[in-house]
Amino acid sequence: MTETRLRFPPSPTGYLHIGGARTALFNWLYAKKTGGKLILRIEDTDTERSTQDSIQGILDGLEWLGIDWDEGPYFQTEYSHDHLAAANRMLAESHAYKCFCTKEELEARKEAAMAAKQVVGYDGTCRNLSPEQVTEKESAGSPFVLRFKVPERSGMLGYDDKVLGRIEINYKEVDDFVIVRSNGTPLYLLCNVVDDIRDRISHVIRGQDHMTNTTRQVLLYEALGAPLPVFAHMPLTLDLKKAKISKRKHGEIVAVHFYQEHGFIPWALCNFLALLGWSPGDDREIFSREELIEAFSLERINKANSIFNYRLGDEKFFTDPKAIAINEHYLRTMDIGEIGDMVQKVLEKEGLWDLSYAGERKDWYLHTLDLTRDRFHTLNDFATLGRAYFADDFQVEKKPLEKNLLKFPELKEWLPQLADRYQTLDLFTAEETERVAKELADEKGVKPGVIINGMRTVVTGQLAGPSMYDILMVLGREKVVQRLRDVSRLFQ
Numbered sequence: 001m002t003e004t005r006l007r008f009p010p011s012p013t014g015y016l017h018i019g020g021a022r023t024a025l026f027n028w029l030y031a032k033k034t035g036g037k038l039i040l041r042i043e044d045t046d047t048e049r050s051t052q053d054s055i056q057g058i059l060d061g062l063e064w065l066g067i068d069w070d071e072g073p074y075f076q077t078e079y080s081h082d083h084l085a086a087a088n089r090m091l092a093e094s095h096a097y098k099c100f101c102t103k104e105e106l107e108a109r110k111e112a113a114m115a116a117k118q119v120v121g122y123d124g125t126c127r128n129l130s131p132e133q134v135t136e137k138e139s140a141g142s143p144f145v146l147r148f149k150v151p152e153r154s155g156m157l158g159y160d161d162k163v164l165g166r167i168e169i170n171y172k173e174v175d176d177f178v179i180v181r182s183n184g185t186p187l188y189l190l191c192n193v194v195d196d197i198r199d200r201i202s203h204v205i206r207g208q209d210h211m212t213n214t215t216r217q218v219l220l221y222e223a224l225g226a227p228l229p230v231f232a233h234m235p236l237t238l239d240l241k242k243a244k245i246s247k248r249k250h251g252e253i254v255a256v257h258f259y260q261e262h263g264f265i266p267w268a269l270c271n272f273l274a275l276l277g278w279s280p281g282d283d284r285e286i287f288s289r290e291e292l293i294e295a296f297s298l299e300r301i302n303k304a305n306s307i308f309n310y311r312l313g314d315e316k317f318f319t320d321p322k323a324i325a326i327n328e329h330y331l332r333t334m335d336i337g338e339i340g341d342m343v344q345k346v347l348e349k350e351g352l353w354d355l356s357y358a359g360e361r362k363d364w365y366l367h368t369l370d371l372t373r374d375r376f377h378t379l380n381d382f383a384t385l386g387r388a389y390f391a392d393d394f395q396v397e398k399k400p401l402e403k404n405l406l407k408f409p410e411l412k413e414w415l416p417q418l419a420d421r422y423q424t425l426d427l428f429t430a431e432e433t434e435r436v437a438k439e440l441a442d443e444k445g446v447k448p449g450v451i452i453n454g455m456r457t458v459v460t461g462q463l464a465g466p467s468m469y470d471i472l473m474v475l476g477r478e479k480v481v482q483r484l485r486d487v488s489r490l491f492q
């Protein structure tokens, strides 16, 4: 069998969005699954809109996601010679012709066709110009475009789509389309095919929004004498209001960097994206890299649009809750060493990283993450909800402050008393600290919960969390005593 060759050809006109990342992921998965190659091609021929920042953003996004490629990045602009050579060959072989119709003429004919309720499309005026007519117009300096000459055939033009089955449209509906503009630049439709042929692409996996291009591209393959690749068109991704998710409409939430900045685990996002348009055929939702590669197939790409479960305007969650749930799964079950490396980056960014964690306190650091991760949703939560473990300047949340502290003014006296007892304890252990807290509650005639919840609020700033005594051990005597003693600042 010949090698499978996949490609991811983004246009660098903005950031890498989750739709693009999903396309990259599906191509990557199929390349890995078949032992083939993934080619990265930057389709930068729209020089007005392509930017260096966008190219960098795409490369960074792919790297962050762990989607690697085997060849490239190739830049489409570096191959314009190939694109024009292909166009000229088609011209020489009568698969294309020069069209001198002006914009105004085309517009007028279009309006007339519309008024007469006829098919709107190029009417073939220049298709049968004699060589003399062409020469005459050229010598008069009339500008021209190159149009593809759609074969005069009856019946259907089509291809077999791996996801959607046979796709066909009537030849009558395909008009002669432009392949080179009057300024001599080739159109994307052509460049894309020429590059795919040169790069020996065997499978084209891309969004259904490209399907109108595909039918015309099928004709280009034929004219250029190249075999068709396998086409697999992926469903579109819609929001809950059935609008196609887009940068313009949804903003940052569709950007890959949004997930990076919000503390997503890269593979968790890949896992989520895989389910946005593909399903394993059973109810599994969590896949390791290897499992996903193993389970992935083009046939199981969904035909129906995928829904990004998010409604602009009434955001209860900051993104699709399934994405968050998958991230939580990885956050809570991944090897703690790996989590530690990822959280380190977050802490560094927040200025909370202490170099000593890397040395002898590494065990303390990993233990702290392991203790707290069960309630966290993203890596960033370690720096926000978990800030009290890494710094003294943490926020005390309003809810526990009111419910567990301000409601019991006596705690202003009692918690410093508890601090004194903790200070003088022989052994600062979970058992001893628990015993002393309960003893104090008994003495004061309140339930232990009053003391414990007050203490939790003061030492972590949070309403809930891991076992209180585990927390005390992680924080250590000095910090605990100091925070309990300082309780009065919270009563002001």
Ligand code: GLU
Binding pocket: 009, 010, 011, 043, 192, 205, 206, 210
């Ligand atoms: N440059 C195109 C895009 O970003 C890629 C189209 C294709 O996959 O053929 O939409």
